[in-house]
Amino acid sequence: MDDNQKQIVLGGLLGNSYICKGSKNDYLCIRHSVNHLPWLQTKVSELTQYGAATPWNINGTTCTWR
Numbered sequence: 001m002d003d004n005q006k007q008i009v010l011g012g013l014l015g016n017s018y019i020c021k022g023s024k025n026d027y028l029c030i031r032h033s034v035n036h037l038p039w040l041q042t043k044v045s046e047l048t049q050y051g052a053a054t055p056w057n058i059n060g061t062t063c064t065w066r
Helices: 003-014 035-052
Strands: 017-021 026-033 055-061 062-065
Touching: 003 017, 003 026, 003 035, 026 035, 035 062
Parallel strands: none
Antiparallel strands: 017 026, 026 062, 055 062
16 A cells, blocks of 8 residues: 555545444445545545445445445
8 A cells, every 4th residue: 555545544534434344354435425426536546456346335415435
């Protein structure tokens, strides 16, 4: 993980990201309003190698990346 990716993860954990408990592994979730989807897509474009096979979930007015 490079310095920029570390800053995104640590900054997210201090802000709007959280650790989810999975059945096998814990994972990082970043959740925002769909109004902020372009901003979230820019942020997670740096973390694509760490995303799930299907990283996006958009439900109503909320979008989540994991």
